[in-house]
Amino acid sequence: MYEHSSTHPAETTTPTDQTARTRRRRAPFRRTVWRRVLPTVAAAGIGVTGFAGLAHGSDVGGATTGGLSHDSSARAGSVRPAAAADFPTWGTRWVVHATADTGSPAVGMINKTAPGQDRITADYQVDTGRKVCEGSSCSTFMAHLTGPVSGFLSVVAVDIPQDRLPGVPVQGGGGQPQPQPGGSREEMLNRAATWLTANNGAQVPYSQAKVWKDGYRQDCSGYVSMALGLPTPGTNTVGLATDRGITRPVPLGELKPGDLLIDAAGDNNTRHVVIFEKWNNDAHTSYTAYEQRGDHGTDHRTLTYGLPGGDAEFKPYRPVKFGD
Structure with a gap:
């Protein structure tokens, strides 16, 4: 899902x-x-x-x-x-x-x-x-x-x-502005936020089969592809994790706004990706992220994927377009 x-x-x-x-x-x-x-x-x-x-x-x-x-x-x-x-x-x-x-x-x-x-x-x-x-x-x-x-x-x-x-x-x-591709972390997060209200003030609904008005799939990897400004309709979660033209692995403690946490194992019903925004505390026990999830759609919430005590299948990656 x-x-x-x-x-x-x-x-x-x-x-x-x-x-x-x-x-x-x-x-x-x-x-x-x-x-x-x-x-x-x-x-x-x-x-x-x-x-x-x-x-x-x-x-x-x-x-x-x-x-x-x-x-x-x-x-x-x-x-x-x-x-x-x-x-x-x-x-x-x-x-x-x-x-x-x-x-x-x-x-x-x-x-x-x-x-x-x-x-x-x-x-x-x-x-x-x-x-x-x-x-x-x-x-x-x-x-x-x-x-x-x-x-x-x-x-x-x-x-x-x-x-x-x-x-x-x-x-x-209705004249909704188009989120333009850009190279900065701030621009990526701004694009991610557009789907929170793009559906006439509500979040974009989740779907693996449909595409939104901007041409991107309405699943998690389509959403991240939109935020990164990748070509429509977006790559899949495995591509986000393995294509070194898109991301590279980074240590968990070095996560920065706009980095990704990806679970690329399993099939399309188990794989998932979220966009890291910020740590919620100095102990790094949780973080705030942007997410496109089943039965809900676009979300902006606290997560623990990839952290000790959380889902260990999630690994941290950095979009290479940020240049660091």
């Missing part, structure tokens, strides 16, 4: 057919974008996997078709200005993902049979920190769609001149 242990398979894309596309005059207010055939891009040194979030030439079932250029004449009529959360799209066969991660499973597709066939509605967007480009247009943002398919879509698929959706909150409904 503690943490998620599975990983999402990465998507692949297939080349579009250069001869199937036509070049047309573009409306002056839109981004000027030319669709490139993927082998040409790959020859220039850009891997095909860099387009995993686009997948214009792939379907959930594996069928392929060619795409069309990002221009006004690829659709019938002119593009009307976007309403508050209603936007036009361009091109064909854009994959909608399960989470704000281009490597997460596909849950649907927009413009499946025609360019600009679907308009999308979105209630928030996530800055993933991972750039997706198509031609000269790039964005690190993924929009959370409420229609016509529920899921996450790269903002590059939206027919707007910006790299993000105008007027749509970033990483949280």
